[in-house]
Amino acid sequence: MIRLEHVTKSYRRHKAVSDLSLAVPAGEIYGFLGPNGAGKTTTIRMVAGALAPTSGTIRLGGHDLSRKPREAKSILGYIPDRPFLYEKLSGWEFLIFTADLYKIGRARGEAKAGELLELFELWDWRDELIENYSHGMKQRLIMAGALLPSPRILVVDEPMVGLDPRGAKLVMDIFKTMARRDGVAVFISTHTMSLASRLCDRIGIISRGALAAEGTEEELRRQSKAEGGDLEDLFLDLTSDSGLPVLGGGSPEGGRPGAGEA
Numbered sequence: 202m203i204r205l206e207h208v209t210k211s212y213r214r215h216k217a218v219s220d221l222s223l224a225v226p227a228g229e230i231y232g233f234l235g236p237n238g239a240g241k242t243t244t245i246r247m248v249a250g251a252l253a254p255t256s257g258t259i260r261l262g263g264h265d266l267s268r269k270p271r272e273a274k275s276i277l278g279y280i281p282d283r284p285f286l287y288e289k290l291s292g293w294e295f296l297i298f299t300a301d302l303y304k305i306g307r308a309r310g311e312a313k314a315g316e317l318l319e320l321f322e323l324w325d326w327r328d329e330l331i332e333n334y335s336h337g338m339k340q341r342l343i344m345a346g347a348l349l350p351s352p353r354i355l356v357v358d359e360p361m362v363g364l365d366p367r368g369a370k371l372v373m374d375i376f377k378t379m380a381r382r383d384g385v386a387v388f389i390s391t392h393t394m395s396l397a398s399r400l401c402d403r404i405g406i407i408s409r410g411a412l413a414a415e416g417t418e419e420e421l422r423r424q425s426k427a428e429g430g431d432l433e434d435l436f437l438d439l440t441s442d443s444g445l446p447v448l449g450g451g452s453p454e455g456g457r458p459g460a461g462e463a
Contacts, residue, residue, distance in 0.1 A: 202227045202354050202386035203248060208257030210243050217243040219410040221257070227353070230380050230387040232401030234394075236440050240410040242282075245358045245390045249279040261354055278352030282359035284339035288332035292323055292342050295331060296349060303350040310349075317345035320375065322368075336363035344372065348379075355379065357389045361396060373400050394432045404432075408440040 203225040210218040218240040225231040235241040246252040248259060250266055250273065259266040264273035287295060293314065300310025318324045321341040331339065340363050347355065355376070361369045377400070379385040391397055397404055398418060405415040414424050421435050 202262055203231075203356075203388055204258075204260040205244075205248070206258045206260075208244075208247065208254045208259060210240070210247060210252070211255045216410050218247070218254075218407075221407070221410075221412060223405055223412065223415065225386045225388050227384045227386050228380050229402045230376060230389065230400055232397035232404040233388065233390045233407065234392070234397055234404060234436060235407035239407045239440070241390050241407055242358065244407065245356060245388075248388060249277065249356045250274050251279075275350075276353040278347035278350065278355045280344050280347045280355070280357040280360060282362055284336070284343040284363075286331050286339055286343060289330060291328050291330055292318065292334070293327040295342065296346060299346045299349050305350065313349055313351075314345075317348060321345050322371065337365055337368050340364060341368060341372070344375075348375075353385060355385055355387045357387065359391055360389060361391070361393055369396075376400065394436060398432045406436060406440060413440060 203223075205221055205223050208218060208221045209216060221240075221244065223231075233241060233244065243252065247254050248261075248266075250270060253267065259273075261273040262276045264276075266273045287298070290298065296314035296317065297307075297310055300307075300314060305313065315324070318327050321344060323338060323341060323345065326334065326338065331342065334342065340360075344360075357376075360372055360376075364372060373396070376387050376389075380387050380402075389397075389401065403415065403417055404421060406413045406421070414421055416424065418432060418435075421432075
């Protein structure tokens, strides 16, 4: 569903992302980890279509994002790390506005908006102005908006920012359901090691703009010198100057055994 082939993003002489190749099949939750300045957010923005790569190809559901942006973005849901919202709208009005943008019929849009407000525990606040929402409520509302058009691909930047433990568990359960039941490809950028460990099927670690390691947590443990350590130990080992060299721009084949690209 998500496929990056030799993607590079340069700013003058600086390469924020260098020859990055990876793939996320349908039904997989892929965690994307890296230290500050490693190229994580740049990659997320390129996959979401908010930033164009300098070179390389990004395909969403088989659609080349640069050549067929409308088709690629029509199957994409994007959740940024900060909930930018129209705060003079109510939660209900925001979701109906979103449904109109996606040209979802009024009856279907209202039904879906109601389902999502219930799912994200915002129904009782549906008529309140968004400016009165807490940060965590705003984050859940922006997630509801991203899920409104029933995307086949979900790109998420730091999903748990501002969420309390109950909200974080709720969101993790929703992502798992989307992947397992609906076959959605979920691409998550996070700094939270425990989240990646509990939620993600595979993990990619980016360092200095390139992929340093990729695989399940057990596969990463076998690649790393930090035998027997937790994911934080693996992360520190793989992103240190003395850790493994970054992976080259090889084939972006990825996913669990038997998983193919849609």
